[in-house]
Amino acid sequence: QVQLVQSGAEMKKPGASVKVSCKASGYTFTGYYLHWVRQAPGQGLEWMGWINPQSGVTDYAQTFQGRVTMTRDTSISTAYMEMSRLRSDDTAVYYCTTLLAVDAFDIWGQGTVVTVSS
Amino acid sequence: DIQMTQSPSSLSASVGDRVTITCRASQSISSSVNWYQQRPGKAPKLLIYTASSLQSGVPSRFRGSGSGREFTLTISSLQPEDFATYYCQQSYISETFGQGTKLEI
Numbered sequence: 001q002v003q004l005v006q007s008g009a010e011m012k013k014p015g016a017s018v019k020v021s022c023k024a025s026g027y028t029f030t031g032y033y034l035h036w037v038r039q040a041p042g043q044g045l046e047w048m049g050w051i052n053p054q055s056g057v058t059d060y061a062q063t064f065q066g067r068v069t070m071t072r073d074t075s076i077s078t079a080y081m082e083m084s085r086l087r088s089d090d091t092a093v094y095y096c097t098t099l100l101a102v103d104a105f106d107i108w109g110q111g112t113v114v115t116v117s118s
Numbered sequence: 119d120i121q122m123t124q125s126p127s128s129l130s131a132s133v134g135d136r137v138t139i140t141c142r143a144s145q146s147i148s149s150s151v152n153w154y155q156q157r158p159g160k161a162p163k164l165l166i167y168t169a170s171s172l173q174s175g176v177p178s179r180f181r182g183s184g185s186g187r188e189f190t191l192t193i194s195s196l197q198p199e200d201f202a203t204y205y206c207q208q209s210y211i212s213e214t215f216g217q218g219t220k221l222e223i
Contacts, residue, residue: 035213037162045205047213062119062211080168094194095161101174103209104152104167111161 002026004096004109008018011115012086019082022096022117027076028029030054032100036081038092039111051079086116120122120144120208124216131196131221139219140190141206150210153182153190156218165204166191172221196221 007021019108022034036048049060062084064083072079079096094112097105121144141151149169154162164173164181169189181196193200200219202223206216 018152037215037217044218045156045207045215047207063141097161102164102167102171104164104173105154105162106164106173108161108163110200 002100002109004098004107005093006109006112008095009113009115013118014087014088014116016088016116017082017084018114019080019112020094022079022095022109023080024077024079024098027100030074032098034070034072034079035097035099035105036068037095037097037105038096040089040092043092046092048081053079068118083114086114089118090100090114091116119223120147120211120214122206122208122214122216124206124219126219127217128216128220128222130223133165133196133198135196137193137221139204139206139221141189141191143187143189143208143210146186147210149185149210150208151182152205152207152209153180153191154205155200155202156205162205201220 005023010018033050035050038046040057051058053072069082096109097101100107123198125140125143151169153166158161165176165180170182181192203218203220205218
């Protein structure tokens with residue numbers, strides 16, 4: 001079945017980097033843009049950016065430009081989101097999501113908890 | 119950037135009630151609004167896309183409407199499983215979410 005499966009929880013120190021993976025299955029990975037959304041504890045949803053898995057072209061929200069890098073490995077249908085210079089306020093659940101059947105985020109990964117603490 | 123202002127931020131209701139959540143965009147965004155439901159500890163779930171289209175598998179008690187700058191999500195008869203947080207999202211220019219509406223008993 002169609003699914004996005006993300007990597008496990010991460011605990012990082014301030015200033016470090018984190019790389020979260022999102023493996024797609026059940027559909028043509030290169031056919032659909034892959035987005036990342038995060039949610040800080042008790043807060044709302046924040047869009048981070050997207051990657052075109054076919055071309056590798058990316059677009060990042062202004063908030064994250066310079067600190068986030070989205071990549072993909074088409075051979076294993078996996079997208080990655082790497083964030084550098086982590087701060088405590090980057091503590092959040094990070095989701096990957098895609099627009100498969102309709103023009104909205106209809107498929108979501110299960111989320112990856114990233115905790116930034118000294 | 120397009121801002122999405124969602125109201126109310128929280129709402130108390132009972133099973134069987136009809137509730138309406140509103141989202142206002144900072145500029146006209148045609149019908150490029152989607153609505154999501156999120157239960158605690160879970161990923162968001164798509165309910166409504168392009169303002170008024172019901173996602174497959176979503177009960178018909180959920181209805182979306184609006185265009186331009188103002189959009190609404192209406193739940194016609196609340197069920198116990200509907201108590202959750204709801205988000206609007208615009209996809210007209212880039213992507214932006216509203217701040218959420220927590221629907222509580």
